[in-house]
Amino acid sequence: MPYSLQNFKAEFFKALAHPVRIRILEELRGTELSVTEIQSLLELDQSTVSQQLSILRSKSFLQSRKNGTSVFYSVRDPMVYDLLDVARTIFNNQLITTQELLALLDNEKQNLTADI
Numbered sequence: 001m002p003y004s005l006q007n008f009k010a011e012f013f014k015a016l017a018h019p020v021r022i023r024i025l026e027e028l029r030g031t032e033l034s035v036t037e038i039q040s041l042l043e044l045d046q047s048t049v050s051q052q053l054s055i056l057r058s059k060s061f062l063q064s065r066k067n068g069t070s071v072f073y074s075v076r077d078p079m080v081y082d083l084l085d086v087a088r089t090i091f092n093n094q095l096i097t098t099q100e101l102l103a104l105l106d107n108e109k110q111n112l113t114a115d116i
Contacts (some may be wrong), residue, residue, distance in 0.1 A: 015059035020044065020052045022084070024073075025061065029081055032065070032074040 016022060020042065027033060027041050039049045053073060056062045063076045075081070 012059065015055060015061060016083075018052065018055075020048065021056055021061075024049075024052055024056060025075060025080060025084065028062070028073060028075050032072045034070045034072050036070070038073065 016025075023042055024038060027038060033041070035046070035049060035053065038053070039046055042049060053062065057064060057073075060076055061080060062073050065072045065074075
């Protein structure tokens with residue numbers, strides 16, 4: 001794989017490596033929202049939201065449309081939600097594995113306590 005493609009992929013994932021940016025994408029699932037609406041939904045100040053929107057837009061995750069004084073954002077490629085859904089599935093699988101390990105440890109601890 002050419003190094004430039006690896007850089008592109010790394011930059012792509014870096015753009016997703018912030019909880020506010022992921023929240024923005026999740027709020028935009030299937031809809032278009034203004035900056036003010038996004039601010040309200042996320043309960044964050046305007047500068048934080050604008051900064052994160054700018055990063056998502058610069059990495060081509062978002063497209064914007066101006067209507068009067070309002071700027072509306074939507075997701076450029078809805079396949080990003082497939083990626084986020086797969087990430088959620090992986091995360092859930094890891095949690096299930098962790099829960100199973102914790103249950104085994106708890107059983108082991110109970111068995112040791114019962115033997116004493």
